[in-house]
Amino acid sequence: MRVAESPAHFTSLIEAARALGLRLGWLDLAPPPTIPGDLETAAALGTLRAVAAGGGRAVAVKPLKGDPVLKDLLREHFRGCALVLLRGESSAPRLTADGDGWTVHVEDAVHRFTTTTLAEALRTPRPPWAPPPIPRPPRPPKKVKKTKQEKKRDRVERRRKKPEGSAEPGQPRRRTR
Numbered sequence: 798m799r800v801a802e803s804p805a806h807f808t809s810l811i812e813a814a815r816a817l818g819l820r821l822g823w824l825d826l827a828p829p830p831t832i833p834g835d836l837e838t839a840a841a842l843g844t845l846r847a848v849a850a851g852g853g854r855a856v857a858v859k860p861l862k863g864d865p866v867l868k869d870l871l872r873e874h875f876r877g878c879a880l881v882l883l884r885g886e887s888s889a890p891r892l893t894a895d896g897d898g899w900t901v902h903v904e905d906a907v908h909r910f911t912t913t914t915l916a917e918a919l920r921t922p923r924p925p926w927a928p929p930p931i932p933r934p935p936r937p938p939k940k941v942k943k944t945k946q947e948k949k950r951d952r953v954e955r956r957r958k959k960p961e962g963s964a965e966p967g968q969p970r971r972r973t974r
Contacts, residue, residue: 798892798901800882806894807882813916819879824870826885832858879919890926901926 800807804823814821832840836858839847847858867887875881883889891902899915901908903926910918918924943951 798880798882799887799889800884800892802884802894804882809912810899810915813912814879814919817916817920819916819919820877822875822878822881824875824881824883824885826865826867826883826887832856903928 811821836847836849840858840860849856893900898911908926
């Protein structure tokens with residue numbers, strides 16, 4: 798969901814979601830403030846990734862060609878997250894604080910939640926603010942194969958329908974088995 802505030806503003810929601818065993822992510826679409834020199838140099842040289850790890854965290858730098866693609870970022874970095882709070886411009890639903898609760902803005906619709914009900918809604922495969930699913934097209938009827946006995950019955954019926962005297966006059970009749 799799209800947000801405008803800092804991560805600290807969402808402390809109660811993050812804690813409620815973690816208490817339910819849910820994973821959350823934070824994505825900032827602004828350029829990073831500072832990148833350690835060696836990581837910046839390695840990324841500029843064309844490495845796939847430059848990673849610094851230690852002190853209880855890891856910082857990864859990956860050079861991008863062009864603007865970041867939101868779908869790719871979510872797939873690559875936030876797989877398994879029930880919610881990603883996204884600061885920056887996006888068409889994602891907007892999440893704002895509303896007193897002691899939260900408001901989700903989706904186009905013209907507004908959904909209000911308490912912290913607990915919002916965290917619970919994240920557990921469902923389709924949260925209440927998600928658009929309705931696209932209906933599947935109806936399946937064509939399944940073709941049933943004929944048994945050997947049914948195929949034989951059809952052959953016999955076709956033979957019976959053939960006229961026996963179909964040969965021209967003066968021509969010998971062919972015998973059929």
